């Protein structure tokens with residue numbers, strides 16, 4: 001949801017729309033949920049991300065944004081059982097993403113970055129793995145953008161360069177791409193590409209391995225563009241993954257969060273939040289992005305966890321995050337979904353928003369029909385292999401060859 005005033009009636013609206021829209025192919029229950037945002041009866045939370053600890057998965061954490069006010073706005077950090085343990089407050093943070101192995105002052109660091117709507121910037125942090133905390137690492141000014149909105153990072157496995165994609169909350173769907181660099185110990189960015197999608201864009205996710213960026217034009221379609229800064233971003237050079245009902249497709253506006261499940265050999269899934277129907281659509285990650293199935297998240301009665309409606313951001317983790325008896329079991333991965341109304345039917349106290357946590361194994365084995373892939377081998381920290389063998393020899397010889405040609409031509 002874009003506006004707090006929409007929140008009050010959102011539960012009723014989403015239930016009405018759910019009845020009219022494409023029915024979900026299957027339902028799952030949340031196995032956990034995060035601590036609720038402090039803002040009661042308000043559209044505060046938006047987008048999750050996940051930081052994977054380099055050696056001890058149990059010390060990983062979930063990150064959630066609060067976009068409502070500067071006072072409570074920021075990044076909230078949650079343990080794997082959903083309990084909040086830290087926050088970085090003071091700005092309306094909208095969308096958040098994580099990437100690894102960025103070189104800062106000669107050290108490999110993990111980056112957390114978000115669209116900061118209070119200051120009109122991309123706010124960047126490094127992760128202190130020992131302290132499980134975020135350290136400010138710079139900001140990128142976004143001159144000319146009215147309201148920084150969607151956000152995703154891209155770590156190219158072809159070039160080992162890091163990029164940030166940011167959208168403007170405007171009418172023509174402006175998307176900018178920045179290359180991230182070390183500006184003397186803090187992270188800065190150079191604008192390398194800008195294009196218009198056509199109308200408001202928020203959800204963005206980049207495929208580090210295959211080199212694509214997926215963009216959700218909220219009222220219209222999910223588009224797939226080349227993620228390299230030199231890739232063409234004209235309408236002729238993008239591919240539609242799927243459309244909203246207004247374009248003849250099954251998605252119910254807004255199309256909100258997008259996330260990628262990385263399986264081996266370029267396989268896996270793209271998942272999208274069809275917010276108006278409180279449903280998630282799964283597509284193949286491979287070329288063609290064929291539709292696989294749709295699902296929704298219903299209440300877990302025995303655990304006292306409510307159903308999920310009107311989801312903004314989503315994030316899927318396909319690593320083995322381990323299990324703690326009585327707390328969680330994310331051994332086959334974790335799906336995180338924003339919930340716009342955190343209230344169980346027996347609860348009479350005023351409520352707000354949080355994030356629901358679903359076992360990927362529950363999604364993958366739904367209803368006993370066609371199971372989805374469970375593949376926990378993807379390493380988000382992987383970097384390109386250095387050039388070896390014939391390629392390295394060719395590169396070593398290149399300056400000599402290059403020098404020879406102009407010399408012979410000039411004489």
Ligand code: CA
Nearest residue numbers: 001002254256
């Ligand atoms: Ca929305």
Ligand code: CA
Nearest residue numbers: 001002202254
């Ligand atoms: Ca939106």
Ligand code: CA
Nearest residue numbers: 047048049096
């Ligand atoms: Ca995110």
Ligand code: CA
Nearest residue numbers: 046202312313
């Ligand atoms: Ca949103």
Ligand code: CA
Nearest residue numbers: 306307341342
């Ligand atoms: Ca709910």
